[in-house]
Amino acid sequence: MLSEEEKQELKEMAASSTLREEFRTLRCNSRDMESRVTVDALVQWLTAVSRICPNPVQPRPFVRYLNVKI
Numbered sequence: 001m002l003s004e005e006e007k008q009e010l011k012e013m014a015a016s017s018t019l020r021e022e023f024r025t026l027r028c029n030s031r032d033m034e035s036r037v038t039v040d041a042l043v044q045w046l047t048a049v050s051r052i053c054p055n056p057v058q059p060r061p062f063v064r065y066l067n068v069k070i
Contacts, residue, residue, distance in 0.1 A: 022048040 002010070013019055029037075029045045 022051060026052075 025044060025048045029041065
C-alpha cells in the first residue's frame with residue numbers, strides 16, 4: 001500500500017512531460033537492443049538514465065579471487 005506522500009510523488013512524476021519522454025526513450029531503446037546502436041542514440045539513452053539515477057555510484061572494494069576457473 002502506498003502512503004499519501006508516495007501517491008503524490010507518483011502523480012507529480014506522471015505530470016512531468018520530460019520524465020515521460022525519458023521513459024519513452026528507455027522503452028524504445030530496450031526494444032531496439034538487437035539492432036545496431038548509434039553513438040547518438042547511446043548518448044541519449046545514457047543521458048536519460050543519468051537523470052533517473054543522478055547519484056554517483058558508490059565505490060566498492062576490489063575482491064581478489066585466488067582460484068578462478070573459467
